[in-house]
Amino acid sequence: MSKAIEALSISQLGKELRAGALTSVQATEHALAKIDNLNDVYSAFITITPERAIVDAERADTERANGIDKGPMHGIPYGLKDIYDTAGIRTTCHSKLRQDVVPTEDSVCADKLASAGGVLLGKLSTHEFAFGGPSFDLPFSPARNPWNPAHGPGGSSSGSGAGVALGMMRTALGSDTGGSIRGPAAYCGIVGLKPTYGLVSRRGVFPLSYTLDHCGPLSKTVEDCAITLQIIAGHDPLDPASAGRPVPDFANDLHAGVKGLKVGVLKSFYEDAPGVSPEAISAIDEAVKVLADLGASVDVVPDVSPFALYNACCRVILLSEAYAIHEEDLKTRPQDFGQLTMERILLGGYLTGADLVQAQRLRRELSVEINKNLLSRYDVLIAASSLSPAPLIDEAQQSFPETSPMQTTPFNVTGNPAMSIPIGFAENGLPLSMQIIGPYFDETMVLRVGQAYESATNWHEQWPQT
Amino acid sequence: MPPEDNSATQRAQFDAMTAALDITIPEVGRDRIFEGYLGLRAMTRVVRRSRKASAEPAGIFVPDTIIRGDA
Numbered sequence: 001m002s003k004a005i006e007a008l009s010i011s012q013l014g015k016e017l018r019a020g021a022l023t024s025v026q027a028t029e030h031a032l033a034k035i036d037n038l039n040d041v042y043s044a045f046i047t048i049t050p051e052r053a054i055v056d057a058e059r060a061d062t063e064r065a066n067g068i069d070k071g072p073m074h075g076i077p078y079g080l081k082d083i084y085d086t087a088g089i090r091t092t093c094h095s096k097l098r099q100d101v102v103p104t105e106d107s108v109c110a111d112k113l114a115s116a117g118g119v120l121l122g123k124l125s126t127h128e129f130a131f132g133g134p135s136f137d138l139p140f141s142p143a144r145n146p147w148n149p150a151h152g153p154g155g156s157s158s159g160s161g162a163g164v165a166l167g168m169m170r171t172a173l174g175s176d177t178g179g180s181i182r183g184p185a186a187y188c189g190i191v192g193l194k195p196t197y198g199l200v201s202r203r204g205v206f207p208l209s210y211t212l213d214h215c216g217p218l219s220k221t222v223e224d225c226a227i228t229l230q231i232i233a234g235h236d237p238l239d240p241a242s243a244g245r246p247v248p249d250f251a252n253d254l255h256a257g258v259k260g261l262k263v264g265v266l267k268s269f270y271e272d273a274p275g276v277s278p279e280a281i282s283a284i285d286e287a288v289k290v291l292a293d294l295g296a297s298v299d300v301v302p303d304v305s306p307f308a309l310y311n312a313c314c315r316v317i318l319l320s321e322a323y324a325i326h327e328e329d330l331k332t333r334p335q336d337f338g339q340l341t342m343e344r345i346l347l348g349g350y351l352t353g354a355d356l357v358q359a360q361r362l363r364r365e366l367s368v369e370i371n372k373n374l375l376s377r378y379d380v381l382i383a384a385s386s387l388s389p390a391p392l393i394d395e396a397q398q399s400f401p402e403t404s405p406m407q408t409t410p411f412n413v414t415g416n417p418a419m420s421i422p423i424g425f426a427e428n429g430l431p432l433s434m435q436i437i438g439p440y441f442d443e444t445m446v447l448r449v450g451q452a453y454e455s456a457t458n459w460h461e462q463w464p465q466t
Numbered sequence: 467m468p469p470e471d472n473s474a475t476q477r478a479q480f481d482a483m484t485a486a487l488d489i490t491i492p493e494v495g496r497d498r499i500f501e502g503y504l505g506l507r508a509m510t511r512v513v514r515r516s517r518k519a520s521a522e523p524a525g526i527f528v529p530d531t532i533i534r535g536d537a
Contacts, residue, residue: 334489346491349483358515361515
């Protein structure tokens, strides 16, 4: 084996395991050593579970020796954002309010990954309750950017992004309510996929906003992402939003290329947005040119509502729902929230029922715009993920920032699958990114376009110097 | 769209709503939350559009019912 273990994709590592060139215990010990070496600086993990990991790995090795093959995640290390319930392992939401909570049952996604033979390394840092951060007044340190620890890794799935980018694991789960998978993926230079609303069960995952929450993977490559999604997707009758439809093989068209596909670029969202960096714009221009050179037909979308309309719709719904979830704790123990989280969630209390209904009416109209008006003409849409590279981690935070450094909220509003992929580096060495957005339940198309771009470039082969 | 109220009126509305929420807000964060409140009120104006009550049958969000190319 010539490559470092972390440089092996999930499928490559699986081949090594099946060939007997490597054991799952060896791969897991390598991952645990890396975590031990780096976690003090980057704080990707809140809780490391070495005993559980070794037990999982030994079981996978024994099963394989006995001819049992559970599929592509069998014996592969992974991590979970610390809002996913794990039986017997504390699930803190990175908050004082839940720092001692030990669930008795796994979340659906945790159960599916365990059943698929995965090796749980531990629970990953998040912004408190997947919302407020980065913060320094919480019981656990915030995760830091792998490319420069003076910068933030994005949030809220900050540990998932940092841990994967650092090579602690090839894949991790995050959650995305306004961009919390795609944001860390963008800032950390990895792949993050928010699936279609309803594709992945949220049961057992602490909610932020019931109608905007999505579970999904953050992974080193598009293929790693597809493999992880394959495990966690599927109908759950106990999640009311779960879609009762068959799950396709996400790897089916992975290498089908983009020749003949129609790509629409949502340039009006980002080209004049406050705070957009020229580097971000030119990187997207270059990435789109790569797709065009590969045979895609690329147009700038001329007729889409302003980003601000989508963003306002998301914020009103998110804050209303988040406030409802946290209302009791805000009344009875507000001092136990981090200051920033408390300020942000509290704002939902000032919204009225009419505000929420008007936002939901708008939500349907915007969903129609993206799906009936645009995705009837284009196979995928392209947008910015972040408008600039990651900011300094201690940059002052506002309780209600007027402008957003991310352009991810529109697809939480509409529920479309959206994936952030790395497309280069800024002059300061921090990653740049773009989003690929597809039709409902057509993650296969999103992954296909992402894979075509990734195969034509080498950003996914870069690693931070640690 | 109605003109912006002056900030004294808005502050009074904010203080009244804060009292109604029955939540203890530390003095140190109160001004920051008020700034956020102003931003949020602006967004609630953005999400309001001119529509008739019968413009849609119901504001229910069901992705399966929104298919690309459908009439």
